[in-house]
Amino acid sequence: MVLKPNPSCTYIRLPIFLAVFFQAFFGLLSPILAQERTDxxxxxxxxxxxxxxVPFAHVYFKGFENQGTVTDIRGEFKLIPNSETDSLVISHVGFKIQLLPISSIDASGSIYLFPKQIEMAEMIFLAGENPALNIIRSAIDNRKINDPENLNAYQYNAYNKLVFTLKEAEIGDTLSVKIDSALKGGHIFISESFSEITFKKPGNRNETIKSSKMSGIKSPVIALVSSTFQPFSLxxxxxxxxxxxxxxxxxxxxxxxxxxxxxxxxxxxxxxSFIISFQAQKGKGYLLGQGIMAVSSNLFALENMVFKSLENGGTLQFELQQKNKWDGKHWFPEQVNSKYLMADFDIEGRPLKLINQHFISGVRINHDLKTRTISPVAMIFDIQNEEFPMEDYRRDSLSEAESLTYKRFEELDDKTLERLKTFSQVMTQLSLGRIPLGPVDLLPNRLFRLNQHEGFALGLGISSNQKLSDWFRTEGYFRYGFRDRAWKYGGGIETLFLNRKDSRLMFYYSHxxxxxxxxxxxxxxxxxxxSDIFREFLAERMDQVERFSVSFSQIPLRNVKVSIASSLEDRVPLWVDHSAFTEEGNLTSLRAAEVGLNIRYNANEKLSKIGSGFLPGPPSYPIFNLHFSKAIPEILGSNVDFWKIALKVQHEWKKGVSLNRFLLSGMGAWGELLPPSYLNTGFGIRPQAQEISISLPGYLQTMRIYEFLSDRAIQSTYSHLTGPLLDHKAGWVGFAPQLNLIQSFAIGSLRDPILADNLGFKTLERGYLESGIELQNLVKYKSGFGYQGIGIGAFYRWGAYSNPAFKDNLLINLSLTTAF
Known part of the structure; x- marks a missing residue:
């Protein structure tokens, strides 16, 4: 089978002796009470x-509406028997009320509700007449009180189940019979996991996966993906x-x-509990939903919610369900369920369906939790299936289809199972940037390289892995450039310790x-x-560098990574006639003994630890990168002396459907007669000898690379991307244009302007200005598991460094985007 795109509380303090008495008393009674409630x-x-x-249906005995309960996300309920009546009432918005004798419930305990058509008539309320609005406003005012993310600390256990399946078949669909036969009555895939979650304000959250079970593919990355389907707080x-x-x-x-x-x-x-339904108003936008919620009179907290996409909500239809529980002092999530129907992915016309269930237990809130006890890594895979058997943590037994999904894979022959195991291992290692081959891994980022100096370069990188040792690695690489006809190579030894903080000590040599x-x-x-990857492709001015280095890196705090390094390097510029240097700076060979410090802070980074490797989550902001270094002269023959500092700040934030981006980058170098190798060569991404046709964020689009030279320089860019101006689909192509406004500025200085003149650079002291406008996603089409968008943009260079001719300042290019 192949997935394919579809074209078309209150505490009462008691004296200690009373507390002990009641604890012992209820301890003796608990078996009796448990027996009494088995009925x-x-x-x-x-x-x-x-x-x-049907989640959140109201269930009660006839005549006793105030003594009822609400079904959970699984549609299940329990009620203490009532001898005064023998009839049960089940009601839910969108379904006909069901009244039936208890004796009529079949052995399976299943009760069926019949949907009813709800015609939302246009309703007009006089001021203060709509009682739902006052309740909603009170719930909004109390969001900070009830939001679990505002708690000081909490811990809980979670059972998670992820199912990949297909939409139910239409009656008489003969192709579906064939598909169901191939699936042998099961789903495409099922995964279960049991986790321990710890949180301490602000933002210190860690999940440790203790048990995992999957059908076929045994990749921990699946567990990582399944934890990202639905927000924890609504x-x-x-x-x-x-x-x-x-x-x-x-x-x-x-x-x-x-x-x-x-x-x-x-x-x-x-x-x-106030049951309130909500509908999107017509003409108010398309990123809206519909559904039903229950708001409690207790703190006006959200008890439960069903949030659905609109019926015309596009190719992704979804339904989010969440149930919160009152523990006597706080409201906290108890059950979370997500369902997604992806019309763009189907098997013989049946769309892919994802179901993700999350059940929470063992909740502890605002207890004394030390920050140092929480790992700086957001998710750790510490699988101990024998100690944490999945059967002990399931909230209910597996359905027949779920059991058959496991069984289908278990019945595969040994050879096929081994292939699946190997495939799973490869997929996991690929996510970490490695391809396992027994006790060693191939390093994909060393296989080839493409730039304007080397042309196409082919190579090989190999590293030992955990099969050889858990605490050290050796690695090496070589590469040959077909344009410069030169070999490059290197290798080193890395020691891993304090695994919780990803502490690494590395000795490395490279030529x-x-x-x-x-x-x-x-x-x-x-x-x-x-953009950085494309900028590497454009690079052409290179130095040959032979370097010996020792470095130490660690994650000392959540979201912070630190690297300390020292190196000795011999550098020979390959891109310039050395006679072009000034007489004092005529260094055909540079030797630098350098010590440096790199710090990166990523405010919301979600790192996942798999074995000894770390997998970053989706991009998160803000990001701060800081670099300090000092070249010390006359040590081991060093002939270079400088201080250098560099900074890069990136932030991205949303307001409604609009997206804002801000970038600030700069560099400063202080020293006498510094060669260009250690200076700033501009912020442009426009090639020297040809025009560029793709806009790339983070750079000045109209500035040519190597156009400016500075020993101190700074750049800033701000962009504002609106939400879709319209959203229309015609067959497999969509039209969802978004307007992107960009403004950039750069300025710099150079102590030795003659150096710039001799080497064909300009200086940047008068300030560089660029403005741009883009229409992104003019055309949007399906590609794999994502969407590709094509748009058009125009950028204009103005101010002190504008060119005399209008056409030389204007750049028209394509805008390419990718989304899921």
Whole structure:
């Protein structure tokens, strides 16, 4: 089978002796009480058409509405029997009320509700007449009190289940019979995990996965993915679904874009639950939803919510469900469920369906939790299936289809199972940038390189792995450039210790080439990462560098990575006639004994630890990169003396459906007669001899590379991307244009302007200005598991460094985007 795109509380303090007495008394009574409650009236409420659970339905005995309960995300309920009646009432917005004798519930405990068509008539309320609005406003005012992310600390256990399956088949669909036969009554894939989660304000959150079970593919990356489907809190202004911000009905802006209807009120142990449905108002935008919520009179907290995409919400249809629980002092999530239907991915016309269930237990809130006990890594894979058997943590037994999914893979022959195991290992290592081959790994980033100096360069990189040792690695590489006809090579030894903080000590030797003006920042996922890769392709002014180095790196604090290094390097410029240097600076060979410090702070980075490797999560902001270095003269023959500092700040934030980006980067070098190798060579990305046709964030689009030379320089760029001006689909092509406004500025200085003149550079002291406008995603089409967008942009160079002719300042280029 191949997935393919579809074209078309309150505490009462007691004296210690009373507390001990009651504890012992209830301890003796607990077995008796447990026996007395085995005759719960219980069952499961299902949709008669889809056979799916109906969460948050009101269930009560006839005549006793105030003594009822609400079904959970699985549609299940329990009620203490009532001898005064034998009839059960089940009600839910969108379904017909069901009244039935308890004796009529079948052995499976299943109760079916029949959907009813709800016609939302246009309703007009006089001022103060709509009672739902006052409740919603109170819930919005109390968001900070009830948001679990505002708690000082909490811990809990979580059982997570992820199912990949297909949408239910239509009656008479003969192709579906063939597909179901191939799946042998099961799903495509199922994964389960058990985790321990710890949180301490502000933002110190760690998840340790203790147990994991998967059908077929045994990759821990699946567990990582399954934890990202639904936000933990539903109190933010926007509910993020696959990085798309849907407006939360529990927000001030939501009051202007949703209609609210008070459907019912239910008495329960924590107070009164107000059942409120909500619908998007017409013409108020497309990133809205619909659904139902229950708001408690107790702190006006959200008890539960079902948030669905609109019926015309595009190719991604989803439903988010969350149930919160009152523990006597706080509201806290208890059950979370997500369902996604992806119309763009199908097997023989049946769309892919994802179901993710998250059940929370063992909650501890605001207890004494030391920050140092929380790992700086967001997610750790510490799989101990024998000590944490999955059967002990499931909230209910597996369905027949889920069991058959496991069984289908277990019945595969040994050879196929071994292939799946190997495939899983390779996929995991690839996510870490490695390809396992027994006790060694191939390093994909060493296989080839492409730039203007080497042309196409082919190579090989090999590193030992955990099969050889858990605490040290050896690695080496070589590469041959077909344009410069030269070999490059290197290798080293790395020691790993204090594994929790990713502490590494490395000794390395290399004989390679390095672009002039290069700053060795610690790499981060960011909006300019793709631009950096393309900038490496454009590099042509290189130095040959032979370097011996020793470095130590660590994650001492959450979101902070530090690297300390010392090196001795011999550098020969390959790009310039050395007679072009000034007489005093005529260094055909540079030797630098250098010590340096690199610090990266990524405020919301979600690192995951897999074995001894670390996998970064999606890009997060803000990011601060700082580099200090000092070249010490007359040590081991060093003939270079300088201080250098470099800074790079990136931030990205959303406001509604708009996206704002800010970049600040700069570098300063202080020293006498510094060669260009250690200076700033500009912030441009436009090639020297040809025009560029793709806009790349983080750089000045109209500035040519190597156009300016500075010993101190700074650049800033701000862009504002609007939400889609319209969203229309015609077949497999979509039209969702977004307007992007960009403004950039750069300025610098050079103590020796003659050096710039001799080498064909300009100086930057008068300030460089650039403005741009783009229409992104004019055309949007499906590609693999994501969308590719094509747009057009125009950038104009103005101010002191503008060219005489208008056309020489204007750059028209393509805008390419990728999204999921």
């Amino acid at each position: 719960f009236a219980k069952g499961r409420v299902l949709n008669s058409e889809t056979k799916e659970p 109190y933010e202004d926007h509910i993020i679904v696959f990085d798309i911000p849907y407006l939360n009905p529990l927000s001030k802006e939501g009051l202007r874009k949703y209609d609210y209807f008070l459907e019912d009120s239910i008495q329960n142990d924590s107070g009164t 390679d080439i390095v672009e002039i003006g290069h700053v060795p920042f610690i790499k981060s996922n960011s909006f300019s990462r793709s």
